[in-house]
Amino acid sequence: MLCLRTPEARSSPNFNPQQLDIVSNMSSQFELAQNPTDVISAVAFSRTTPTRLLVSSWDHSVSLYDTHAEPGGKLLDKYTQPAPVLDVCFGRDDNEAFSCGLDWEVRRINLESGEQTVLSTHDKGVRSVVFSPKHNLLVSGSWDGTLHLHNLDRPGEFSTVPISSKVFSMSASPTKLVVAMANRAVNIYELDTLARAAHQGDNVIQVEPWQTRESSMKYMTRAVACMPNDAGYASSSIEGRVAVEWFDPSDESQARKYAFKCHRQQVDGQDVVYPVHALAFHPVHGTFASGGGDGVVALWDGVAKRRIRQYQRFPAAVSCISFSGNGKYVAVGVSPGFEDGQDDVPDGAIKVYIRELSANEAQGKKK
Amino acid sequence: MTKKRKRWPTLEEKKERPWCFYCERDFDDMKILISHQKAKHFKCDRCGRRLNTAGGLNVHMTQVHKENLDRVENAIPGRSGLDLEIFGVEGIPADVKQQHEDEITRKHFEEAKARAHKSGNPLRDGYSTGGNAVSSKRQKTREDLDDILTRVVKFRVDKANGVLPIPPPVEIVPKASPPVAHSYGAPPAQASPFLPGGQFPPPGQPFPPNAAFPQPGFGAPPGFVPGGSPVGGMPPRPGSIPGPTGLPQRPPFGGPPPGVPQSDISASVDDLIASAAAAAAPPETAAPAPEKKSKKDKNIKLVYFDDNISPEEKMAALQRYSASVRK
Numbered sequence: 001m002l003c004l005r006t007p008e009a010r011s012s013p014n015f016n017p018q019q020l021d022i023v024s025n026m027s028s029q030f031e032l033a034q035n036p037t038d039v040i041s042a043v044a045f046s047r048t049t050p051t052r053l054l055v056s057s058w059d060h061s062v063s064l065y066d067t068h069a070e071p072g073g074k075l076l077d078k079y080t081q082p083a084p085v086l087d088v089c090f091g092r093d094d095n096e097a098f099s100c101g102l103d104w105e106v107r108r109i110n111l112e113s114g115e116q117t118v119l120s121t122h123d124k125g126v127r128s129v130v131f132s133p134k135h136n137l138l139v140s141g142s143w144d145g146t147l148h149l150h151n152l153d154r155p156g157e158f159s160t161v162p163i164s165s166k167v168f169s170m171s172a173s174p175t176k177l178v179v180a181m182a183n184r185a186v187n188i189y190e191l192d193t194l195a196r197a198a199h200q201g202d203n204v205i206q207v208e209p210w211q212t213r214e215s216s217m218k219y220m221t222r223a224v225a226c227m228p229n230d231a232g233y234a235s236s237s238i239e240g241r242v243a244v245e246w247f248d249p250s251d252e253s254q255a256r257k258y259a260f261k262c263h264r265q266q267v268d269g270q271d272v273v274y275p276v277h278a279l280a281f282h283p284v285h286g287t288f289a290s291g292g293g294d295g296v297v298a299l300w301d302g303v304a305k306r307r308i309r310q311y312q313r314f315p316a317a318v319s320c321i322s323f324s325g326n327g328k329y330v331a332v333g334v335s336p337g338f339e340d341g342q343d344d345v346p347d348g349a350i351k352v353y354i355r356e357l358s359a360n361e362a363q364g365k366k367k
Numbered sequence: 368m369t370k371k372r373k374r375w376p377t378l379e380e381k382k383e384r385p386w387c388f389y390c391e392r393d394f395d396d397m398k399i400l401i402s403h404q405k406a407k408h409f410k411c412d413r414c415g416r417r418l419n420t421a422g423g424l425n426v427h428m429t430q431v432h433k434e435n436l437d438r439v440e441n442a443i444p445g446r447s448g449l450d451l452e453i454f455g456v457e458g459i460p461a462d463v464k465q466q467h468e469d470e471i472t473r474k475h476f477e478e479a480k481a482r483a484h485k486s487g488n489p490l491r492d493g494y495s496t497g498g499n500a501v502s503s504k505r506q507k508t509r510e511d512l513d514d515i516l517t518r519v520v521k522f523r524v525d526k527a528n529g530v531l532p533i534p535p536p537v538e539i540v541p542k543a544s545p546p547v548a549h550s551y552g553a554p555p556a557q558a559s560p561f562l563p564g565g566q567f568p569p570p571g572q573p574f575p576p577n578a579a580f581p582q583p584g585f586g587a588p589p590g591f592v593p594g595g596s597p598v599g600g601m602p603p604r605p606g607s608i609p610g611p612t613g614l615p616q617r618p619p620f621g622g623p624p625p626g627v628p629q630s631d632i633s634a635s636v637d638d639l640i641a642s643a644a645a646a647a648a649p650p651e652t653a654a655p656a657p658e659k660k661s662k663k664d665k666n667i668k669l670v671y672f673d674d675n676i677s678p679e680e681k682m683a684a685l686q687r688y689s690a691s692v693r694k
Contacts, residue, residue, distance in 0.1 A: 041679075083693060084691065086679060102692040125683055125692070127679065220673065220675065238672070238673075238678075239669055239672075270668055272670065274671075293670050312412075337678070339670045340673055344685060345682060361433075
């Protein structure tokens, strides 16, 4: 009977190693011991070291962790900035990070020495930074309605690309950059084009997006994430919905796009709809996770249009999600969500959870 | 269809009811018990899947969520063990079953005794106290032809004089409710709108049989019945309608003493009605609300609904960050 797979199987006489494998694959989840003290804005795993994690927060800090050096993870270093930090990402190697925030600046952080260099200054808060290792290109997107392109071959210089609206979220696939903006606008750039433009080094350059799209959802775009296989992207809105669409402009591919409702809760017969704050694709399986204001993280198979699983509710809203480069771990930033009609950010748990995924926990439907 | 439930089921009937091992609740029907167990005790809190037994849920938890089940949810203390394979009433250990039946028996006789004490009726035979504790049968009235004839004559005279017909005298329970119920919010002048002539009903007068429970001045939407009184063209049965719950009893009608102006009485009655209405107000205001909700197809509440300003921008504008945010 199926019951054989329960942990008691260990003591059964017919015990075989396969079962041990299943048992040891039991996923585990823990929270970091030392967490930021204010809302967490971003979590980012290193592409190469699966236990190296950056966390940015509204408490003006960027923190670097080794998630498995000791139980509860080890806080390796903390980099303080003058204003709340809105995004962080790893740079060319494990010792370089880029951050941006409400000091309007895009910073490079040397994680070893702690030295911070201002790469550029926007005219308003900077919402998002994305680094493309292949193109050696750092892109920052700001509420001032511009992108800054930093060609890291030429330190200290950057180019400004004016776009139609404030940037709310950005994500890069191997060849594309998706910029989600206010007014439900979405621009898709080819990273090659951006890299070339950055190479010219003019101060202000007009770069034609490869595609301009309107969000397929009716409400404000909250997050966007590109598929690791370069086929398309998922975006989410403040109205508990996620859309999946494909880059390929052909009618067939465009007909495949869809959106679905999620992160909603029935309360006294009323449907309470939470914003979907976070989206992240699994680098190996190509499935994706969504995190919402309801504190729930769900894993989805975007191709088979299935929900793979939904995790137990976290104690507060899920603000960001990141998978490690090998897809073994997922980091979930949990902080109280700011809701309309509130005067302040509510009190609540501010924690980063690390979940170790079992072998096929995030695997989609097999073909 | 389930059997019609008796008001006072016998002990045997009570013992036959299926009951839940985990929470000691009993049910009309085995189907309901099983769906209760699936929903309350064997439901996966991760994905909401409803399993048939605790063992099934355990296997599901291990395989699907890679987690271990340690107890049955919502069980009373001592009953949350996973070792018993319970399905419906099957699998309940004999001693627990015996204990449950003893408890039913004890409660049954306790209730019967309390009822007998209250009603003053003798205890029925040891087991079946089924049947009615209080006789609700109306007393038969005996009339011979002469009595009927005099009534017919009286009726004709009354009708000619514009006096409403008085049906044969019936024992009326003074707390008949309809006059209270239909005049919510009605102005004092219309305190008794069912009497077009403005005349107060004489003592012991039941409803005129053709008055189809008038509802003027009643603020609730159609279909809402205060205190569960019958409505919709059905004339209220005289004498047997219990007062709506939450309403104080009406004092017995006394006919208007001669010389007292009609308006005084209707005003005092109206005071009574007003206080009664106040007491009964909560159900009135609470009931229409769900109706409204069900009418609305899209009853949703957006946690965040701004179209163009992201949560981060709003947070950045908060007082607590004002010192550090660059402007």
